[in-house]
Amino acid sequence: MTLAVTYDLGSYVSENWEFLLRGLGRTLLVSAIAITGAFAIGAVLGAARAHRVPVLSQVAAIYVEVIRNTPILVQIFFLYFALPQVGIRLDVFTVAWLSVMVWGGAFNTENFRAGFEAVPFRFREAALALGFGRLRTFFNITFPIGGRIALPSSINTYIAVLKNTALLYVISYEELTTSAFQINARTLETLETLTVLGVVYLTLVWTLSASIRWLEGHLALPEER
Amino acid sequence: MLFLLPDWVEPVARYMLETGLRNTLRMAGFSLVFATVIGVVLGTLLTIKFAPSRWLIRLYIEVWRGLPVIVTLFVVHFGLTPLLGTRFEFSPLTSGIITLTLWGSAQIAEATRGAVQSIPREQHEASSALGFGWVGRHTYVIFPQAFRRLIPPLVSLLVGIILNTTLVQIIGGTELLESGEQSVERLNAIPPIGIFEIHAFEIYGAVAVVFFVMCFPLTRLAAYLERRLVV
Numbered sequence: 001m002t003l004a005v006t007y008d009l010g011s012y013v014s015e016n017w018e019f020l021l022r023g024l025g026r027t028l029l030v031s032a033i034a035i036t037g038a039f040a041i042g043a044v045l046g047a048a049r050a051h052r053v054p055v056l057s058q059v060a061a062i063y064v065e066v067i068r069n070t071p072i073l074v075q076i077f078f079l080y081f082a083l084p085q086v087g088i089r090l091d092v093f094t095v096a097w098l099s100v101m102v103w104g105g106a107f108n109t110e111n112f113r114a115g116f117e118a119v120p121f122r123f124r125e126a127a128l129a130l131g132f133g134r135l136r137t138f139f140n141i142t143f144p145i146g147g148r149i150a151l152p153s154s155i156n157t158y159i160a161v162l163k164n165t166a167l168l169y170v171i172s173y174e175e176l177t178t179s180a181f182q183i184n185a186r187t188l189e190t191l192e193t194l195t196v197l198g199v200v201y202l203t204l205v206w207t208l209s210a211s212i213r214w215l216e217g218h219l220a221l222p223e224e225r
Numbered sequence: 226m227l228f229l230l231p232d233w234v235e236p237v238a239r240y241m242l243e244t245g246l247r248n249t250l251r252m253a254g255f256s257l258v259f260a261t262v263i264g265v266v267l268g269t270l271l272t273i274k275f276a277p278s279r280w281l282i283r284l285y286i287e288v289w290r291g292l293p294v295i296v297t298l299f300v301v302h303f304g305l306t307p308l309l310g311t312r313f314e315f316s317p318l319t320s321g322i323i324t325l326t327l328w329g330s331a332q333i334a335e336a337t338r339g340a341v342q343s344i345p346r347e348q349h350e351a352s353s354a355l356g357f358g359w360v361g362r363h364t365y366v367i368f369p370q371a372f373r374r375l376i377p378p379l380v381s382l383l384v385g386i387i388l389n390t391t392l393v394q395i396i397g398g399t400e401l402l403e404s405g406e407q408s409v410e411r412l413n414a415i416p417p418i419g420i421f422e423i424h425a426f427e428i429y430g431a432v433a434v435v436f437f438v439m440c441f442p443l444t445r446l447a448a449y450l451e452r453r454l455v456v
Contacts, residue, residue, distance in 0.1 A: 069384070071389070077402065077406070085426040163293040167392075197299070202288065205292075
């Protein structure tokens with residue numbers, strides 16, 4: 001049996017670009033919401049971990065370990081297919097951004113914890129000596145310096161969040177991967193579909209990775225240059 | 226304790242552990258071995274200062290690390306057949322092993338490069354002086370020392386591989402999550418096939434617990450090994 005393979009990327013893209021672009025838009029939208037949320041979760045819980053805030057620190061530790069040690073696909077399944085059984089019905093868009101945000105938040109908590117803990121103690125000592133309160137010390141010293149130390153690793157987490165949105169295929173949220181495979185189901189142009197997915201994801205991921213390398217050169221603490 | 230559980234639990238648990246968990250572990254085992262071997266070889270070759278081979282290996286690493294693993298899985302499972310013919314039609318579990326090998330070997334290649342380059346130059350010079358060629362030098366002198374540094378990333382990789390085996394569910398491979406989904410659907414069916422009840426919460430919760438029990442000790446072990454290496 002010979003497989004008739006016609007490969008025509010040009011007409012595939014020209015016929016479906018609007019649909020694909022809408023999918024890409026949803027990928028970017030969900031990623032943007034999740035990344036913003038993951039930043040907030042990471043900053044708050046990372047600070048709680050680094051400063052050993054009672055209760056919150058322990059809760060954050062459990063949250064981090066549970067998310068890091070279970071597959072994100074199982075987390076998506078749990079939110080979308082298991083929660084309705086106990087009366088919590090989330091629509092597909094909510095599950096889409098929530099699942100990748102909760103995942104990214106857990107990894108980001110670790111990134112920020114490490115960043116905050118890496119702030120030299122003498123900096124905080126200096127702030128306290130100048131009469132800063134604990135909260136002002138955090139906002140003026142620990143957060144800007146520690147956040148800067150944590151930036152490369154947290155961007156890595158944001159890249160992973162973006163890549164994880166492809167898993168929303170399982171709940172048929174129409175982001176890029178789902179959209180591309182919907183076209184594929186109609187036209188059976190599998191190779192074109194895969195080419196588009198590969199090129200778009202690699203472009204996004206490689207661009208963001210390049211920004212990390214650029215930032216790493218620019219963000220070193222002045223005394224370490 | 227067991228007799229307090231409802232009747233449906235025992236056959237479901239048996240199916241999920243005997244078929245689902247078994248396939249998950251088998252995939253993880255094969256993927257770990259293949260990924261380690263390929264990753265170590267590529268990572269060592271990456272330390273050779275020969276531009277074309279370095280570019281090729283770099284490309285390999287950046288592509289398989291850059292793509293979402295599910296896209297790689299689709300490429301392997303759906304893309305190879307139209308490209309190379311029906312000989313390259315794999316079962317979902319085989320496609321999973323190939324995908325996780327590609328992904329894992331990219332991670333290990335990068336780690337190996339760092340580990341090999343961390344070995345001081347004197348070790349290379351001394352083994353050359355003893356008459357070792359490039360292959361012998363790396364096999365008997367450099368790699369055994371570099372391997373110590375590779376152990377923490379290998380444990381982390383095993384965790385990553387175990388977690389990522391669930392992706393095979395998407396193409397219908399009966400790993401743990403898929404066996405859970407099949408059980409949920411079966412229980413929800415009308416009798417005599419099922420019992421017309423929804424037990425998604427318990428079953429997906431149990432899947433999460435099983436993964437946690439496997440991965441949590443390994444994560445801690447990786448962190449511990451890494452700390453011990455630094456000191």
